[in-house]
Each structure stands twice: as structure tokens, then as C-alpha cells.
Amino acid sequence: MNGVISLSEQQFKQIQAEAETAYPAECCGLLVGNIRDDSHRVTRVVPSPNIIADQAKDRFEIDPQIHIDLERELRGSSDQIIGHYHSHPDHPPIPSETDLKMTYGPTLIWLIAAVKDGKFVDLKAHKVNPNAHQFEEIALSITAT
Ligand SMILES: [Zn+2]
Numbered sequence: 001m002n003g004v005i006s007l008s009e010q011q012f013k014q015i016q017a018e019a020e021t022a023y024p025a026e027c028c029g030l031l032v033g034n035i036r037d038d039s040h041r042v043t044r045v046v047p048s049p050n051i052i053a054d055q056a057k058d059r060f061e062i063d064p065q066i067h068i069d070l071e072r073e074l075r076g077s078s079d080q081i082i083g084h085y086h087s088h089p090d091h092p093p094i095p096s097e098t099d100l101k102m103t104y105g106p107t108l109i110w111l112i113a114a115v116k117d118g119k120f121v122d123l124k125a126h127k128v129n130p131n132a133h134q135f136e137e138i139a140l141s142i143t144a145t
Pocket of ligand 1: 096112
């Protein structure tokens with residue numbers, strides 16, 4: 001394991017609910033937070049419409065305008081975009097080949113929620129290892145607040 005990402009119970013439930021609502025398509029969104037050493041703390045979960053959900057149910061694309069607006073809003077603050085999340089309908093919460101092709105920047109955290117038959121089953125966090133060009137799982141911690 002290399003690092004940890006922590007999110008609150010409420011943020012965890014938010015992603016869970018979005019993943020179930022989007023089923024059988026993929027939900028997606030951005031994770032705002034801060035990083036200290038290898039510890040990533042989520043302060044805000046920002047949902048985005050999956051702008052390609054009507055073309056392909058097994059892919060996602062975050063609305064670029066939401067990304068741009070968020071970057072602008074966070075400029076000068078102590079928080080930044082630390083990653084994003086999406087769901088895998090009827091697939092395990094591990095990054096797909098398509099996911100690996102879409103990676104940009106080694107620092108982002110990928111949260112993936114697995115949904116089976118419309119019900120949330122699991123959430124896992126991954127980070128790209130820039131040397132190996134592959135994903136590595138990182139620990140996920142759900143906190144009370
Ligand atoms: Zn995926």
C-alpha cells in the first residue's frame with residue numbers, strides 16, 4: 001500500500017447513492033481535498049453528469065466545464081482536486097483497461113464504486129504508478145466526520 005485516502009461517512013454515502021442512481025450507467029465526479037505526505041483527505045465530493053452516459057454505459061467522462069470552474073474556484077485555497085470517482089456497474093471496483101488509457105497525471109486518486117444489480121457493493125481507491133504505468137490500490141479510510 002502506498003498512501004491513504006480518507007473520506008467522511010457522509011461523502012462515502014453520497015458516492016454510494018450516486019452509483020446506485022446512475023445504474024446501469026456509470027456515475028462520476030471530482031474529489032476536492034488536501035494532501036499531506038501520502039495522506040489524502042477529501043473535503044468535498046463534486047458530482048458531474050457523465051457526459052457520455054448516453055453513448056456508452058461502461059465509460060465515463062466528467063463535464064470539462066465543471067472541472068474548469070472548480071479549478072478556478074479552488075485557486076489560492078488550501079484545497080485542490082485530488083482525484084475523481086466513477087462507478088462500475090456489474091464489474092469489480094478495479095480499474096479497467098479503458099481507465100488506464102485515460103490516466104493523466106500520476107497524482108490523481110481514482111475511486112471506483114462497484115454496483116451489482118443496482119446495489120452498491122464496494123468502494124476502492126487506486127493511484128497510478130507512473131513508473132510502471134499501472135494502477136496501485138491505496139488504503140481507504142471512512143471517518144465519522
Ligand atoms: Zn472504470
